[in-house]
Amino acid sequence: MNELAITVIGQDRPGIVADVAEVLAGVGANLTDSTMTRLRGHFAMTLVCTGPSAAEAEAALAPLAADGRLLATVRAVSGDSARAAVGEPYLMAVHGADRLGIVAAVTRVLAEAGGNVTDLTTRLTGPLYVLVAEVDLPPGTAGTLSQRLNEVAAGLGVVVTLRPAESDLL
Template sequence: MDELAITVIGPDRTGIVADVAEALAGVGANLTDSTMTRLRGHFTMTLICTGPSLSSAEAALGSLRGVVTSVSSVAPEPDKSDGGEPYVVSVHGADRLGIVAAVTRVVAAAGGNITDLSTRLSGTLYVLIAEVDVPAGASDELAEQLAVAAAELGVEVTLRRAESEIL
């Protein structure tokens, strides 16, 4: 069975999610993973689905007006033996260049894997929330390195263990 990665972006409007979901359901696509959000007046989705061929998914989405789509075949996710321990990194502070780069570099250097990341700018306040898998025993060192990065950036950074029910 084909597994597809699909992206859709366009001006936000009522019904965009329903239109995309109906178009894909019409060609037998089962949406397995997705993330959808509004970004400064634009709506964007990233979906993983199984079922349809690449060409039938492209044709179904091609009938939608006012959106840009991309469809690619992807390999199924390999079984992972140890994904690490789930943590949440949150950053709050004045907007400035390089916050995402600095924080994600610290996480990567500690061997952490970012599984979800969102940012939002509200006036001059910048907020970053990331779900990360941290190697067992690496959280204390990661917290220390995040504190160093926070001081250099002039922002507040917290690292807390995530409750699996929340994720």
Template sequence: MNELAITVIGPDRTGIVAEVTTALAGAGANLSDSTMTRLRGHFAMTLICTGASVEDVEKALLPLGGMLATVRAVEPSAAEEPGEPYLVSVHGADRLGIVAAVTRVVAAAGGNVTDLTTRLTGPLYVLVAEVDLPPGAAADLSVRLDEAARDLGVEVTLRRAESDVL
């Protein structure tokens, strides 16, 4: 089946999720996976859809004034063996390189970042990442994250994630 990766970015406004998803449904694009957020007054959305052509989706999204939309065909991915789910949280004074340092440590442990959110609130910087780790990697990763946290002057925690209940 045809699979499309779609991004939509622009100034946030009321009703934008409804507008985008209505346009996609009208083009015959079935939403299978998505993430949406507001970043300092800007709306950002990434979606995977099936059942429509690149051209039909681009045409459907064109009337969304002030938004930058990109659409491209992607190959459906094979199901991956999930690792053990963990949460990494970091908080402390804002400084350059926090995300880079923490994600390098996770990658070096064989971890895959599956979701990451950061927020700057005044001088406080907060990072929360969902990661899949290889079995048995958590203890060593915790030590390496503590070392990185000391170098960065931040606090870090690693804890097993609870399973999603749908």
């Protein structure tokens, strides 16, 4: 069975999710994982599905992108690309005044500790910048990592919190 990674982006409007889902269902694509959001008036969708070939999915999505308001891309991915979570799930939150480099700095600290970002969302609301991330951390690293994150956060003028994720919330 084919596994595809599909992205759709464009100016937000009602019906994009329905249009894309209907087109993909019409060619036998089963949506297995997805994330969809609106970012400052733009819609962004990333999904993984199984079923048709990449060429079939591209051809089916082409009419939705024909007027240039949406951009759809399709890429075949291997089914073995999904790996089991390694480590312990944590939630990280960062908030403070917006400034250049917040995401780069805190994710670099995570990467250096062997942490893996599994989901990350940011929002700018007026002068307040908020980052929320789900991360998998190597066992036993949370204490040291939290200390290092606090050091980096202080240099950025933001506050960071790191706490174990409750499995029923994920």
